[in-house]
Amino acid sequence: MQKIPVGVLGATGMVGQNYIRLLQNHPWFEVTYVAASPRSAGKTFADAVAGRWLMDGDIPAAVAGLIVQDASNIEAAKPHCRFVFSAVELDKQAILDLEERYAANDIPVVSNNSAHRHTSDVPMMIPEINAAHADIIPIQRKNRGWNKGFIAVKPNCSVQSYMAPVYALMKAGYPVASLVITTLQAVSGAGYPGVSSWDIIDNIVPFIKGEDEKSEQEPLKIFGRIEGNRIVDDTSIRISAQCNRVPVIDGHVASVSVKFRDKKPSKEEVIAIWEAFRAEPQELNLPFAPERPIIYRREDNRPQPKKDRDTDKAMAVTIGRLRNCNVQDIRFVALSHNTVRGAAGGAILGAELIKAKGYLE
Amino acid sequence: MQKIPVGVLGATGMVGQNYIRLLQNHPWFEVTYVAASPRSAGKTFADAVAGRWLMDGDIPAAVAGLIVQDASNIEAAKPHCRFVFSAVELDKQAILDLEERYAANDIPVVSNNSAHRHTSDVPMMIPEINAAHADIIPIQRKNRGWNKGFIAVKPNCSVQSYMAPVYALMKAGYPVASLVITTLQAVSGAGYPGVSSWDIIDNIVPFIKGEDEKSEQEPLKIFGRIEGNRIVDDTSIRISAQCNRVPVIDGHVASVSVKFRDKKPSKEEVIAIWEAFRAEPQELNLPFAPERPIIYRREDNRPQPKKDRDTDKAMAVTIGRLRNCNVQDIRFVALSHNTVRGAAGGAILGAELIKAKGYLE
Amino acid sequence: MQKIPVGVLGATGMVGQNYIRLLQNHPWFEVTYVAASPRSAGKTFADAVAGRWLMDGDIPAAVAGLIVQDASNIEAAKPHCRFVFSAVELDKQAILDLEERYAANDIPVVSNNSAHRHTSDVPMMIPEINAAHADIIPIQRKNRGWNKGFIAVKPNCSVQSYMAPVYALMKAGYPVASLVITTLQAVSGAGYPGVSSWDIIDNIVPFIKGEDEKSEQEPLKIFGRIEGNRIVDDTSIRISAQCNRVPVIDGHVASVSVKFRDKKPSKEEVIAIWEAFRAEPQELNLPFAPERPIIYRREDNRPQPKKDRDTDKAMAVTIGRLRNCNVQDIRFVALSHNTVRGAAGGAILGAELIKAKGYLE
Amino acid sequence: MQKIPVGVLGATGMVGQNYIRLLQNHPWFEVTYVAASPRSAGKTFADAVAGRWLMDGDIPAAVAGLIVQDASNIEAAKPHCRFVFSAVELDKQAILDLEERYAANDIPVVSNNSAHRHTSDVPMMIPEINAAHADIIPIQRKNRGWNKGFIAVKPNCSVQSYMAPVYALMKAGYPVASLVITTLQAVSGAGYPGVSSWDIIDNIVPFIKGEDEKSEQEPLKIFGRIEGNRIVDDTSIRISAQCNRVPVIDGHVASVSVKFRDKKPSKEEVIAIWEAFRAEPQELNLPFAPERPIIYRREDNRPQPKKDRDTDKAMAVTIGRLRNCNVQDIRFVALSHNTVRGAAGGAILGAELIKAKGYLE
Structure with missing residues (x-):
């Protein structure tokens, strides 16, 4: 060819x-x-x-x-x-x-x-x-x-870690009502020279201009559908996002709390759904498609940017720490490589x- | 004396x-x-x-x-x-x-x-x-x-940044139904030698043993009251906490989403309540009491550990980024010095x- | 007044x-x-x-x-x-x-x-x-x-850590022939926004534009004397400097090797000279003068930026690790706060x- | 096989x-x-x-x-x-x-x-x-x-960055009289858990137990020769080393000053010697042998741990900043991956x- x-x-x-x-x-x-x-x-x-x-x-x-x-x-x-x-x-x-x-x-x-x-x-x-x-x-x-x-x-880039796992649950028959998200985003997301080292060594900056809004609004269009000559947002899901800059080179982490609209899957079911998840890029065997778009790690302390960001050409999303949420339904931590999968x-x-x-x- | x-x-x-x-x-x-x-x-x-x-x-x-x-x-x-x-x-x-x-x-x-x-x-x-x-x-x-x-x-130490601001609102007549919290915690919280530098330079660890549980349960007792010969928890509030270790020396940050039980204060009212908040340590003029227990900063990008942790003998809680929450009612970011106020x-x-x-x- | x-x-x-x-x-x-x-x-x-x-x-x-x-x-x-x-x-x-x-x-x-x-x-x-x-x-x-x-x-700022200790020895009767210096300089020395976080987290940059030259040439004028209507360099001392940027917020460290022109003081003598060193700012009791311009620490692992940079209004130079040098005569490590003493x-x-x-x- | x-x-x-x-x-x-x-x-x-x-x-x-x-x-x-x-x-x-x-x-x-x-x-x-x-x-x-x-x-691991380039010059007919070395060593060199994050974030530690001595003495044996039933040190070279721990995950950097015993090569000659250097591992085509053991980079600001440590299976030494030394003869900066080439x-x-x-x- x-x-x-x-x-x-x-x-x-x-x-x-x-x-x-x-x-x-x-x-x-x-x-x-x-x-x-x-x-x-x-x-x-x-x-x-x-x-x-x-x-x-x-x-x-x-x-x-x-x-x-x-x-x-x-x-x-x-x-x-x-x-x-x-x-x-x-x-x-x-x-x-x-x-x-x-x-x-x-x-x-x-x-x-x-x-x-x-x-x-x-x-x-x-x-x-x-x-x-x-x-x-x-x-x-x-x-x-x-x-x-x-x-x-x-x-x-900020939405890439949580969109696939949330979508996989929706597609498996568990519509989602709301997400409360806090992100911990790497400095490479700000481009170059981007974040001053003076601002971020030994520090956290709890603000990235425009990022909360993008993280809340873009998913609605991504989850939307074509109607007539345009794409219409899915407005059935409410998202709250608070985005932070952290002293990490690459890899955005999100702490996610999910409330389902109707029924709630068990923890085992959630993991099974994620591990089984495949979509068109995998079916078409696209060159940049990760073999498994969502990887669930059972260790207590994963995902971590340094250890997980490069998984499968840096195109996979890595998830861990799935637990019940005392306020919504479930919580988990998700990671994606912001300049590869996210850009x-x-x-x-x-x-x-x-x-x-x-x-x- | x-x-x-x-x-x-x-x-x-x-x-x-x-x-x-x-x-x-x-x-x-x-x-x-x-x-x-x-x-x-x-x-x-x-x-x-x-x-x-x-x-x-x-x-x-x-x-x-x-x-x-x-x-x-x-x-x-x-x-x-x-x-x-x-x-x-x-x-x-x-x-x-x-x-x-x-x-x-x-x-x-x-x-x-x-x-x-x-x-x-x-x-x-x-x-x-x-x-x-x-x-x-x-x-x-x-x-x-x-x-x-x-x-x-x-x-x-993990609860210290969000307890005072939440309590101030409760005391001002806005009972709280639930909190969704994500913390970004400094390495000094793990003691010494504590966190290995190999684990945390250019990295985030989304797990601190026992910390989610402490962050969810301890507030219930703190908000509780003496009944007979014991202190009884306030079980009317639900808390979900996800605790992360970040490469910061001192200063724990919490991203907090609050749902009120009944009515919801306006943004201006919340800030006014926080800025007016004083309690017994201030009234008694205790040596380690910060003059103002809660400091609200209006800049977009505060609080930050490096800039705010040492405020008022490192005993004040600094807050910023108060916004409406699309899922619960309000969101904000709070900071306290974990080895001083928090320990x-x-x-x-x-x-x-x-x-x-x-x-x- | x-x-x-x-x-x-x-x-x-x-x-x-x-x-x-x-x-x-x-x-x-x-x-x-x-x-x-x-x-x-x-x-x-x-x-x-x-x-x-x-x-x-x-x-x-x-x-x-x-x-x-x-x-x-x-x-x-x-x-x-x-x-x-x-x-x-x-x-x-x-x-x-x-x-x-x-x-x-x-x-x-x-x-x-x-x-x-x-x-x-x-x-x-x-x-x-x-x-x-x-x-x-x-x-x-x-x-x-x-x-x-x-x-x-x-x-x-790069010369401030080693000038006082070298001068103290010269003044005490030990003229210096040459210095081989390697600096480890904090990011605040580059101003703001200065060094990109992308360049320095988990990294060292072995180059600061113009800094080697300044570190080698400026001491000659500082050690010089007024002759007629101008200041004439002291050209009797040769200096080699290699300057590095390191992921530290404040505090420049220098690793220094000294060769004396004639006789060589003992280790004890060097420390005694440093500890006794006082000069006009101390005699005049100037407000910003550190009480002791040179502080020698006997611990193996000092000076360290985080622990020593703020000593005495951040105006003192802290030294440690005095040893014989196998190539020149003595070696030591010196530290000064680059944006205070150094600026x-x-x-x-x-x-x-x-x-x-x-x-x- | x-x-x-x-x-x-x-x-x-x-x-x-x-x-x-x-x-x-x-x-x-x-x-x-x-x-x-x-x-x-x-x-x-x-x-x-x-x-x-x-x-x-x-x-x-x-x-x-x-x-x-x-x-x-x-x-x-x-x-x-x-x-x-x-x-x-x-x-x-x-x-x-x-x-x-x-x-x-x-x-x-x-x-x-x-x-x-x-x-x-x-x-x-x-x-x-x-x-x-x-x-x-x-x-x-x-x-x-x-x-x-x-x-x-x-x-x-501390000697690996400077031994090959110094040896290449010796072998090319430029015997070396003395080396003054300052190292900037990654935390992985201390093993795990090794260096506490509390000690090294926003900090430098100018001491690694036993490391100065190893860096000064081991090269003498490596440069030595078999005599009778033992290896005899080459004592003709004097080495002074000062070793620092820096907040870098992997990759040891050395700032090196070299004095030759007799004649001194030109800058162009030095680079040519390094770039042409090959030895038995290359001739034998050993699996872990880097194709070019020494890589000289002409950019002002190299080598850097983050950019150069992984070069050629992390087995190559990367060098830069070759300059005249005002005190000895030449200076340069060298880097090797401490846990791969160095371990x-x-x-x-x-x-x-x-x-x-x-x-x-």
Whole structure:
């Protein structure tokens, strides 16, 4: 199979670099185009990130020599990539405009940005949960008069640890009424340079701008369904989230309390549901799909970021400490790798699903 | 005024050392007696902790030269102290026995240990909340046939940040139905050497043995009342707690969601209640009482351990991020210094209250 | 005594804030003027630093309400301050110009910036070492045709831990031939936001731009002497420094190897010299002078940043681990608080010395 | 090829676990025997380390079910392993005795312990440097009347980062007169639980018991040569080492200053020597041999533990910051992974070399 040529917008930033790292040796996709701000344009990628390559290992050789293009110059992209991953760092309106211009020019966009997350005909995907939302793509094209282009987004990193386990229970016949969540989020979630070391060594910061709101609202769309020409939120579930920054490099932890709407599964049943959970990415055997999306650990003191974040290509969610909750029904602790499953890796899995569904032809 | 001579049991451990540090220059109490395991007995305190003095600053000169006694030798203590702070590290039964033997021998015990926390005639004190529980002391003496001795304890460090703010609301006429709490606890809470650096640098451990249970059960007794010859729990409130260890030196943070039983105060009202809150320790002007037991900070990103833990002799609780909760009624983040307010400092305040009430004569 | 009104240039930055914190309740100086970039000008200081007050505790009330002025507007400063501490963050030429304009306008400048450190008639002061360099001030005035103004600077934070102990030995009759130094420097030395947490949690960065050079060259001027109208370096000592950034909040550590030019003191003699060392700041009883400038600790495992940085108002240097060096003559480990002794506190002590010498009238 | 059955003594400790992790899928060796203290004996390995498995990933399935034996019971080992890796934690005399008993019983011992490092007929191996020392094995057997058994050891983790680069220069014709070294060592070097988090978060500890001495003395033997029936130290080089503990999980950094005996290579020459350096492990293509034992990075700010420790199976030494030294001749910063290259991995490479040389038949 010929690999699909892919561009990365915002390639010099931390998320962009992570795309480049993760797409090394990808069986379907190949980075053939890198774009960033005009400041970097015209340099080789290696020169553009000199002294700022943040990933482990060296710059992949195939990308090091690519000439960085100005991300706003869509014509430059056309000959070189079938679709793009977008990790540009601009203000919201500029992102909305730029991503729509790419899509209107027949270049699909799979985006990390929050700008389009609540655009009603843009799917916000966690492929194990709402693979069906990919089917909004032809509707989106029709809504907007686009031909081959489309926009798809991934949700915020903070929600990734608790969405799959909650969804697995819902799907198994235990609808959920409410969630009370406290997150302990790694510094890499803030990008680079992101959190000042002065603020976080020997400290906790109980605030991440906009994060409580994203953690409460995005799940409603992810759990929603396509109605007519748009995706409609599932408003039957109430979520309260309090997000904290902690001195951890990678890996977001969430302490979750769940109340079910009707009946409540036993502890053994919950674990069995999680361990049996498989979804379309697994059935389609997508390259970035973890074999088991949810891993339950029986040790008292797991999951831990340092020990569990890299499980199964850093794409699995690890859970532990399932107990009865004295106030709602059950409690557990969940972990996902925020810059892989929660960012570039999650978006790659989304693109794989979209490709498998035939929307990237 | 002549200072009251005080002993410290378990004086060579981390909590014991903190007592010695905090009681330096105390206006009422003076450390005149130190006891520990037989291994340390017979050495000067300075020799016994050589290479293991964990506090900032040097060993207080007045204590450095005291000869450490065997804590099990109560006769040795009698001539030298009116009462003792107990921070011995033994198994539960041994602590129960030892503390009772001191009390039976006319030496009151104010203890950091959990052994007696659920003994029904032993007060578990947060002086701003249940000063009235000190009045169980004459009943306890009568129950047990003791003369001058008694046992009083302080609750677990994990509850200290959220108890005062919740109590202030209850006292102001807003009874509480339930609390969902997630704590982020500092490593000093585990004592010394306590948490291995290998386990906690770049990591979170979502488990502290026994801590969820203590955090859920101890508040019920603290909110309880004296009935007949014992303290009866307040069982009208349900608490769910999930306790995490984080890489912070000092200062426990709690993310708290509160549901009220009947009516719900407005945000402004809650803040006003907290800022106006004063209790017996403030009225009695006790030496370790913070001027304002609850400090509300309006900045988005507070409280933080590094910035707020030392507020007002490290005895104040600092709160921030008061918001509506989508699931219960309100949410907030609370912080207290775990080894001062949550341990030795809290016990000293308790002893001050007991003294002010006349039970130390 | 009427306090001397003082201005802080660059008052809203981290160093500026530290001046404001440290000058609270200073017996001689009072902050009456704050200046920063035009962006902050016109706001109250409290508004200008809203959300960016980095110090422990609250903004001193007397400064919170001051209106921030544009630092380039010297006329505004004239009525309000007798001299200024400069912590502006500009490029080197702009700092040179600005500080000279203040001085030319009769407002002395005591500066944290490196711009003027190697200007030959500007004293670079560690008051315990080169108090005599203050006597360049009348010469500087004459050189430049200034009346009341002058410029004095403090050296880099990285040199503060080893300069006093080395100087004490030199002064006691043991001239030094060479130093091999490795520093372990705290993140606060990089200012705010400074070092990214992504770069330093679970990591060491063996490079701080310009720091090796400063650590090697500045001591030569500090050990120098006034000759004619300038300060001449002491070039008899060779210094090799390798500077590392480590995940510590405050406190720079240096591992130092010393070779003497002629004879070598015994270990006991070295310790005795250090413990007996006193200098002009101590004799003059300056407010910020530590009682003992050099504290030698005999424990194996000291000095440590967390335990020793705050010793004696964070102005003392703490030393430990004195041993023979297999290659040079002796080795030791030294520590100083980089943002107090090494920055604002050191500059305040310098200003106190200059005041005591009569150059601030 | 049939794999060689191998035992691990002290298998339940941190170093023992690391052997088991690293030997997974080893092409030559297979862990078939695990032994520890009598406390663990009789349990499956999985049960013996329940709650104490410290490695990333799960316990290798092939080892999880092995029954842990009492390490002092050599008869039990005989049928199951051709040789053993020793990571027992006993006092020095007990280790000396135990390892000698294994060797006397025809079971060779490759040891992490320091007990036998200065035994004159025991090779202390860094295979890239002193592969020739393996040839003491037949002499050792003869000295002691042993048949198939022998003892070989690996040096301390603290020396691993600077030995290869210094040796490469010596071998290229630049004999070295002296080294001044300061190390910044990771907490994993202290084993588990090892360093208390209370001691090292926001802190540096400038002392590791015995480490300065090991870092100064072990290189002399490693650089030595076989004379008659023993290895004689190279005493022509003087080494001064000051060892610090820093809050890093894995990866020891050394800041090194080198003085050459005669001539001094240019900077370009030094880098060329390091980059060209290959030795017997590379020529023999040993499984654990890094392709390039020394990697020089030209970026200003490398090596860094987090970025470089895992290079080439965590077996390569990474160097950076080569500069002239104002006091000696050159300075550089070197890094090696302390628990892989510096411990179990280095010992495995040593065993591979010994096997390749035919001493394991």
